Amino acid sequence: GQQVMQIPQYQHVQEGEDFTTYCNSSTTLSNIQWYKQRPGGHPVFLIQLVKSGEVKKQKRLTFQFGEAKKNSSLHITATQTTDVGTYFCAGSNNAGNMLTFGGGTRLMVKP
Amino acid sequence: EAGVTQSPTHLIKTRGQQVTLRCSPISGHTSVYWYQQALGLGLQFLLWYDEGEERNRGNFPPRFSGRQFPNYSSELNVNALELEDSALYLCASRGGINTGELFFGEGSRLTVL
Numbered sequence: 001g002q003q004v005m006q007i008p009q010y011q012h013v014q015e016g017e018d019f020t021t022y023c024n025s026s027t028t029l030s031n032i033q034w035y036k037q038r039p040g041g042h043p044v045f046l047i048q049l050v051k052s053g054e055v056k057k058q059k060r061l062t063f064q065f066g067e068a069k070k071n072s073s074l075h076i077t078a079t080q081t082t083d084v085g086t087y088f089c090a091g092s093n094n095a096g097n098m099l100t101f102g103g104g105t106r107l108m109v110k111p
Numbered sequence: 112e113a114g115v116t117q118s119p120t121h122l123i124k125t126r127g128q129q130v131t132l133r134c135s136p137i138s139g140h141t142s143v144y145w146y147q148q149a150l151g152l153g154l155q156f157l158l159w160y161d162e163g164e165e166r167n168r169g170n171f172p173p174r175f176s177g178r179q180f181p182n183y184s185s186e187l188n189v190n191a192l193e194l195e196d197s198a199l200y201l202c203a204s205r206g207g208i209n210t211g212e213l214f215f216g217e218g219s220r221l222t223v224l
Contacts, residue, residue: 033212033213035213041217042201042215042216042217042218043154043201043203043213043215044215045212045213045214048211048212088153088154090213098159098167099144099213100156101146101153101154101156102153103152103153104153104154106151
């Protein structure tokens with residue numbers, strides 16, 4: 001079955017440093033979504049990428065979808081304490097009806 | 112617009128007991144997903160319902176079951192509870208097959224003693 005791997009599992013950064021999490025799928029994806037879960041909270045949708053090579057930005061967050069549609073990344077520029085949480089990628093198969101979540105990357109930011 | 116609501120928010124059970132968790136999706140959403148999140152870990156897919164039917168099931172034993180009602184609300188049942196069932200159970204809804212993002216509820220925190 002489809003597997004989605006995410007690295008790193010944990011990341012500690014100093015406030016102001018950049019952060020990147022990577023997502024890799026065992027199969028070609030129809031689209032990929034990113035979610036953020038704050039400590040004690042529930043996952044909240046950030047963005048969806050659909051096209052091969054697509055890049056989208058949300059303020060300090062940059063999302064990329066690989067050319068082969070099997071990998072994706074989330075990059076945060078100049079982290080802030082409000083960025084703390086776990087970031088999950090979730091890939092859809094070609095039928096588009098199943099979302100498989102990666103294991104998440106827990107980001108901790110030291111002020 | 113009300114979001115996804117789950118009940119109860121917290122509950123404590125003992126080994127061998129049974130539990131039922133409930134989820135009301137966003138109005139108009141026909142798909143409901145259930146995930147298990149053990150403390151500090153990722154989201155493990157449990158069940159997916161759409162239009163009242165079970166569409167897919169994760170790699171969990173048969174004592175995890177559920178259903179979706181005509182109003183699209185859903186229940187997750189866990190029989191013969193084990194200690195390792197302690198987790199946050201998250202419900203999410205979606206407008207339909209292949210239609211965008213998942214909207215998650217706050218979850219039901221289950222502790223099995």
